[in-house]
Amino acid sequence: MTAGFAVIPNCATVIPAGVTPFFLSRVVCTRGHAAQESAFFFSRPPLRYNLSMSTPAPERIEQFRQKLKKDWTGDETVSAWRKWHAEIASFTRGVTEALLEETELRPGLAVLDLASGVGDPALSIAPAVAPAGRVIATDLGPDMISLAAELARNQGLTNIEFQEANAESLPFPDSFFDRVTCRFGAMFFPDLQKALRECLRVLKPGSRLCFAVWGKREQPFFSSTHGVLARFVEIPKPDPDAPDVSRFAERGRLQRELETAGFQNVKEDFLIVPARWNGSLDLYFQQFSEVSVMARPLLAQLSPARRGDVRDDIIAGLQKFVQDGHLVLPLEIVLASAVRP
Numbered sequence: 001m002t003a004g005f006a007v008i009p010n011c012a013t014v015i016p017a018g019v020t021p022f023f024l025s026r027v028v029c030t031r032g033h034a035a036q037e038s039a040f041f042f043s044r045p046p047l048r049y050n051l052s053m054s055t056p057a058p059e060r061i062e063q064f065r066q067k068l069k070k071d072w073t074g075d076e077t078v079s080a081w082r083k084w085h086a087e088i089a090s091f092t093r094g095v096t097e098a099l100l101e102e103t104e105l106r107p108g109l110a111v112l113d114l115a116s117g118v119g120d121p122a123l124s125i126a127p128a129v130a131p132a133g134r135v136i137a138t139d140l141g142p143d144m145i146s147l148a149a150e151l152a153r154n155q156g157l158t159n160i161e162f163q164e165a166n167a168e169s170l171p172f173p174d175s176f177f178d179r180v181t182c183r184f185g186a187m188f189f190p191d192l193q194k195a196l197r198e199c200l201r202v203l204k205p206g207s208r209l210c211f212a213v214w215g216k217r218e219q220p221f222f223s224s225t226h227g228v229l230a231r232f233v234e235i236p237k238p239d240p241d242a243p244d245v246s247r248f249a250e251r252g253r254l255q256r257e258l259e260t261a262g263f264q265n266v267k268e269d270f271l272i273v274p275a276r277w278n279g280s281l282d283l284y285f286q287q288f289s290e291v292s293v294m295a296r297p298l299l300a301q302l303s304p305a306r307r308g309d310v311r312d313d314i315i316a317g318l319q320k321f322v323q324d325g326h327l328v329l330p331l332e333i334v335l336a337s338a339v340r341p
């Protein structure tokens with residue numbers, strides 16, 4: 001059991017640890033699935049992202065930007081998301097629902113969604129603010145959001161626009177939006193303070209930002225895939241200053257960053273959200289091997305036989321998360337909201 005999280009298994013309900021009754025103030029882990037994590041992958045000290053919150057030198061930030069651009073806008077990434085977007089959206093639906101609730105949406109609001117990728121959560125926000133409200137979905141590169149635009153057309157959404165935009169320099173006027181949202185994107189912003197100050201600038205006074213980001217790296221979503229892969233290939237040692245999925249794993253980290261940027265009423269909740277995969281375990285592995293920016297090049301280094309071994313070990317490890325014939329992984333996330341003074 002891990003103190004500080006709460007979850008109701010087999011249920012889309014998420015419970016914020018900070019406001020739970022005392023009997024739910026720790027993980028309720030009914031299936032006893034403490035992850036069997038790879039000694040190699042997790043024996044390193046937990047990644048600490050620049051705890052002093054000082055900003056890395058500009059040339060290093062520029063290197064991070066170049067790498068992120070390459071990773072997230074390259075053909076392989078875009079075509080993998082094109083192939084798997086529906087499955088990913090369904091699997092992570094609980095995170096979108098938690099984010100939407102925290103964002104306090106209502107018809108008529110103007111919403112900016114950052115790092116929208118192929119449209120999550122922007123495509124779900126549009127109906128919640130319709131008919132008078134609008135959403136602008138943005139991303140680093142044009143390809144992910146052009147797929148998001150295609151999905152919006154298919155869904156008949158007419159109050160959503162799509163625009164290429166780097167969160168660090170937003171092409172919008174001051175005090176323009178009622179809400180800024182971002183799901184699984186803020187961990188990657190190279191100059192985080194710059195991006196947060198941009199969010200503050202484009203929000204109207206008294207209006208609200210809401211981010212969902214990953215919690216700790218040592219959780220089944222990562223240990224059951226990347227953790228197993230690390231037994232087969234050497235995973236490069238992460239740069240402690242570089243953007244990383246577990247950047248906000250430390251309690252209070254995202255809250256401090258938001259306060260430093262000038263936000264008020266900052267709230268940070270650690271949640272566990274059950275994620276149900278509707279296909280087979282084999283399909284889950286295929287999706288992981290194509291979508292994961294980190295795993296894809298490492299898997300490509302292996303011979304077909306070794307890749308088969310990785311696949312078999314990952315699938316064997318996932319069996320313990322199967323409930324009623326479906327894979328259900330407890331996603332450990334951080335949900336933060338804040339208000340522009």
Ligand SMILES: C[S@@+](CC[C@H](N)C(=O)[O-])C[C@H]1O[C@@H](n2cnc3c(N)ncnc32)[C@H](O)[C@@H]1O
Binds near residue numbers: 116118165185189
């Ligand atoms: C894990 S995906 C999340 C996409 C989507 N929000 C979701 O939850 O499915 C991360 C996204 O962040 C985008 N991204 C990374 N750095 C960014 C930046 N500085 N500005 C805008 N988008 C960025 C990437 O292009 C990518 O689409």
